[in-house]
Amino acid sequence: MxxxxxxxxxxVKMRGVLxxxxxxxxxxxxxxxxxRGHSTPTAEALAFVTTPIQxxxxxxxxxxxxxxxxxxxxRNVRGENRRLREExxxxxxxxxxxxxxxxxxxxxxxxxxxxxxxxxxxxxxEIIAREWGGWxxxxxxxxxxxxxxxxxxxxIAPEGLIGRVMEVRSGASVIxxxxxxxxxxxxxxxxxxxxxxxxxxxRGTMRLKYMARDGGGIQVGDLVVTSGSGGVxxxxxxxxxxxxxxxxxxxxFHYAVxxxxxxxxxxxxxxxLTGDTRRDVAAAFAAGG
Amino acid sequence: xxxxxxxxxxxxxxxxxxxxxxxxxxxxxxxxxxxxVVLLALRRGPEFGCAAGFVAGLLQDVAAGGLIGVQALTKAxxxxxxxxxxxxxxxxxxxxxxxxxxxxxxxxxxxxxxLLQLFRFPAxxxxxxxxxxxPQALYNGFIxxxxxxxxxxxxxxxxxxx
Numbered sequence: 001m002x003x004x005x006x007x008x009x010x011x012v013k014m015r016g017v018l019x020x021x022x023x024x025x026x027x028x029x030x031x032x033x034x035x036r037g038h039s040t041p042t043a044e045a046l047a048f049v050t051t052p053i054q055x056x057x058x059x060x061x062x063x064x065x066x067x068x069x070x071x072x073x074x075r076n077v078r079g080e081n082r083r084l085r086e087e088x089x090x091x092x093x094x095x096x097x098x099x100x101x102x103x104x105x106x107x108x109x110x111x112x113x114x115x116x117x118x119x120x121x122x123x124x125x126e127i128i129a130r131e132w133g134g135w136x137x138x139x140x141x142x143x144x145x146x147x148x149x150x151x152x153x154x155x156i157a158p159e160g161l162i163g164r165v166m167e168v169r170s171g172a173s174v175i176x177x178x179x180x181x182x183x184x185x186x187x188x189x190x191x192x193x194x195x196x197x198x199x200x201x202x203r204g205t206m207r208l209k210y211m212a213r214d215g216g217g218i219q220v221g222d223l224v225v226t227s228g229s230g231g232v233x234x235x236x237x238x239x240x241x242x243x244x245x246x247x248x249x250x251x252x253f254h255y256a257v258x259x260x261x262x263x264x265x266x267x268x269x270x271x272x273l274t275g276d277t278r279r280d281v282a283a284a285f286a287a288g289g
Numbered sequence: 290x291x292x293x294x295x296x297x298x299x300x301x302x303x304x305x306x307x308x309x310x311x312x313x314x315x316x317x318x319x320x321x322x323x324x325x326v327v328l329l330a331l332r333r334g335p336e337f338g339c340a341a342g343f344v345a346g347l348l349q350d351v352a353a354g355g356l357i358g359v360q361a362l363t364k365a366x367x368x369x370x371x372x373x374x375x376x377x378x379x380x381x382x383x384x385x386x387x388x389x390x391x392x393x394x395x396x397x398x399x400x401x402x403x404l405l406q407l408f409r410f411p412a413x414x415x416x417x418x419x420x421x422x423x424p425q426a427l428y429n430g431f432i433x434x435x436x437x438x439x440x441x442x443x444x445x446x447x448x449x450x451x
Contacts, residue, residue, distance in 0.1 A: 016335040016369065023343045023365040030358035035408045050351045057352040060303065068311045 104268070110158040111269050117284040120234065121275025123147050125155075127268055128172065137180040137200065139163075139264070143272055144171040152232050154273040160238030160261035160285060161185070161226060162270055173272070177264050178239065179204050186229040187239050189256075192217045195227055198239050198258065206240050208256040218242060218256050225282060234273065236282025301325030302348040312432075317424040319432045320394060322349055326364050327393060327433060328440070330372035338368030338375075356408060363400040367393055390433035391426045398422030 033042045115122050125141035143149050145168050153165040155175045163183060167174040176183050183200040187208060194217070196210030208224055222242040228235025240258030248254055301322040309318040322345035330338025342364035349364075350357040371393065398421070402414060 012336075016339065016373070019336050019339050020365065020369045023339055024362060027343070027358040027362035027365070030361070031356055031404070031408055034356055034358070046357065050357060053348075053351045054354060057302075057348075061352070064308070064311075 107158075107269055111271060114156075114158045114284060115271055118271070118273075118281055119279055119284075120273050120277065120281065122271040123149065123274050125173075125270050125272055127270065130265075132265070137177040137183075137204065137264070138166070139175045139177060139267075139270075141173050141175060141270060141272070142171065144169050144173050146170060147272075148274045149173050149272055150274070154233045154237075154277055155270050156237055156273065157262045157267050157270050158285075159263075160240075161233065162262055162264065162267065164232060165272065175270075178206055178260060178262075179264065185233060185239060186227040187224050188227045189218050189242070190223045190225055191219075192222070194218055195229075196224075196256075198224065206258040206260060207246070208240075208242070208258055209253050210256065211253060218245060218254075220244060222256075223261075224256075224258055228278070228280065231278060234277045235280040236285070238285050299348070301345055302352070305349065305352075314428070315424075317421075317428055319428045320397075320425055321432070322346070323364060323367065323394060323397060324390065324429055324433045324436060326368045327371055327390065328436065330368040331375045333372065334375065335369045335372030338372030339365045340368070342366070342368030356405070359401055359404050359408075362404060363397045366400060367397050387430040387434045389430075391430040394426035394429045395422060398426065 030046070033046060036043070111124060115124065123143055125143040125147075127139050128142050129140035131138040131140075139155075139162070141155075149165060149168050151165055151168055153173070155162040155164060161178060163175045163177045163180070165173045166176040178185060178198065178200060180200040181202045183198075185198045186195070187198045188195040189208070189210075194210050196208045198206050198208050201207055208218075210218070220242050224239045224242065226233040226235060226237040226239060238261040240260050242256045243259045244257040246255040246257065301324070304325075305321040309321055312319055326338060326342040326345050329341045333341075343361050346360035346362065346364035347357065349360045353360075398418070402417060402422075
């Protein structure tokens, strides 16, 4: 039995060696034929056989390279697209930041210009909180007791009057805005010199209450400025523009609905008039109150 | 058997023509047909390995457009040698697979160079070894190890399924 197995193994080995020998011989023959010269008929026959195979393989290789190159291009384009999107987003954010900074710069320049024009002692402040409910309309600024801010200090913006300080804390003050229902300011119409009182309104607007027999000439578009009476606000600060007249016939008082000259919702920086306020500051405002 | 032979050898050739350009790193591409020959020789013995090496090498020679028979001979020798020694090698270990394939590729490269020298191929051995044979040998080592690992994993899955 072992003898038969040994014979089988020997046969297999022999067959393997035979295959190897054939292969080696074939290869050496092929190499010899090729290196002996290209014009021999055997080399010609070899080229005749191999050329179509070469062409086919080259075509497959070219197709594969094209597919691969297309894939790489697609991947690059996708990556570039993503990178450009990110860059676009970053630039948008930067652009918004620049715009915001530019706007803030403009606001601060105007405030500084006003501060320099005013013949009064002022402290600039930044608004840090807003109370915009119907009951109370107030702003909180980042200046308080330590900044010489007193109760009833007038607060203005480059466009005109904002209100007065009602509460002073350490490091912050609460300003009662003109549209607050409890706010009253002595004022007059610039064109007719009609005096009255500007009152806040629960609807968030203001109205000028005036005596009809003296101020019958008030018209829509008239500018109303502070009168300076009472000593809280300097004379001549723009308060609002007449938007409508509430004609009450023969009543003693008439009302003019005012549009505030300051957009209280958008104001970010203000000036607090901390010194003597008994001055006419009309010339310092662009509206020329 | 024949189907496996055709699929592996021609598949290797096709893979070499199609996938190898994509796998090229710093101008070095793996010798996929050599890896296939090694795998076949280890699994099917010297006779099969020798034939597979011859056909795969011949295909490569024809595709390359150089001397036909060089790679056919070297790969046939590799296939035969590895097939004959396969029973005595523990090739399931990555620590054997990687250096094994690296050494085999180096041996094949040296054999190819020697053969080409016999047929007056003018190339400096040092540069050829540094820039072509050695990088390809290292690349083959890793690709081959990955393939052996994948095959072993497939075999395990098949066994579990049965």
